[in-house]
Amino acid sequence: MTIAQQPLGSTLIYTFSITICIQALIEAGRYGLAATQRKHQGDAAPAHRAWPGWAWMMPWLAFSVAVGYVCGHAIGDRLNGVHRTPFAVFHDASTWMSNFGPSFALAIGCTYFFYARGRLAVLEVRTQTALRSAAETQLKLLVSQLEPHMLFNTLANLRVLIGQDPQRAQAMLDHLNGFLRATLDASRSDTHALSAEFARIRDYLALMQVRMGPRLRGTLDLPGDLGALPVPPLLLQPLVENAIKHGLEPSIAGGDIDVSARREGQTLVLRVRDTGVGLAHAPADGARFGIQQIRERLAALYGDAAHLELTSPDDGRGGALATVRVPIA
Structure with missing residues (x-):
């Protein structure tokens, strides 16, 4: 049974589980990659230091969506009492792709929101300083x-x-x-x-x-x-x-x-x-x-x-x- 065929309550459990796992991985990677950049670049690091740049974040986004989707699906299975192997979600390619695409788009949207908010905060600090x-x-x-x-x-x-x-x-x-x-x-x-x-x-x-x-x-x-x-x-x-x-x-x-x-x-x-x-x-x-x-x-x-x-x-x-x-x- 796919997620779309589940009752509304079960669908919401899968949705929240997948979303939380994906976003947690994205945020962990964002701060981790930014910290690595600061360590290697020192004073040359960008002013918005909690953002490592899109060149680093785009591959991490793809990784986070894939891994977060699997982990979130596994957590949803556990909460809904469904028993199957962790990678069973990939057996049906059409179902996996239909769920992966929206998840990836949502992850990019959320990431851009936090990126834009961080840049606005930096600009506000610079304005106050000026x-x-x-x-x-x-x-x-x-x-x-x-x-x-x-x-x-x-x-x-x-x-x-x-x-x-x-x-x-x-x-x-x-x-x-x-x-x-x-x-x-x-x-x-x-x-x-x-x-x-x-x-x-x-x-x-x-x-x-x-x-x-x-x-x-x-x-x-x-x-x-x-x-x-x-x-x-x-x-x-x-x-x-x-x-x-x-x-x-x-x-x-x-x-x-x-x-x-x-x-x-x-x-x-x-x-x-x-x-x-x-x-x-x-x-x-x-x-x-x-x-x-x-x-x-x-x-x-x-x-x-x-x-x-x-x-x-x-x-x-x-x-x-x-x-x-x-x-x-």
Whole structure:
């Protein structure tokens, strides 16, 4: 009696037995051949290391289908209580070929599915690596833009303060030292504690207050339980500089700048709020220092889970509000 003549239950037993045996042999050969290639080729082995190539896999597929078919058929016989010699399935050539062809086609289809899935996984890893590399490059570019801008302004003020107010000049040097040290540390790491980011902002605001005097009033609000959370370096610095450069400096009266951190579920919400001239008085070309770099870095590091939003507050104080949302790991 052939498989096609068996009752449905017996047919399913044969089908599953043959399929499992064939696929087990294919997978064992795939990993075994790939391991052999890695051993002999070393660093020259392909990036998708669990795939030895079709030149090796096609002969192994034929072997796996033939041996798996015999073994699966023997297991099906045992489960169905049929007694015959292991190679009796080859006595009827037409039946054997009609079953072997579909089995071989199914094996190729399954193998190609796992091959394609493996290649997609490799491409995803390469894409993530490229995005992280781009984010690191943008961070270095951002640092290179921030440091000269800060140094030129600060040194110009120091030159004046040394003669007029040595104590204020010394305090300014202390803040500059802390600011530059934090900048150097930030350029050497992918993340740092949120408390370190706020410490950098504190030094920056102190430097700017020496220059702007009472026209700049800054407030930092960091809850103690959020200080250890990891964030990308230089995440808030460009936002604070934007708030001062485009919001407070153009205003004769200056204004307030508030930097805060809050937790909303599994999301860290960072806000930079100023009471300056507002978004309506942004530069004509819409260029804002570091905003685009921050958006691109957030996209590279967190995908759609993080974003930066600029809005005009409706509390009557004017100015602008920058809100950054990042997932908490």
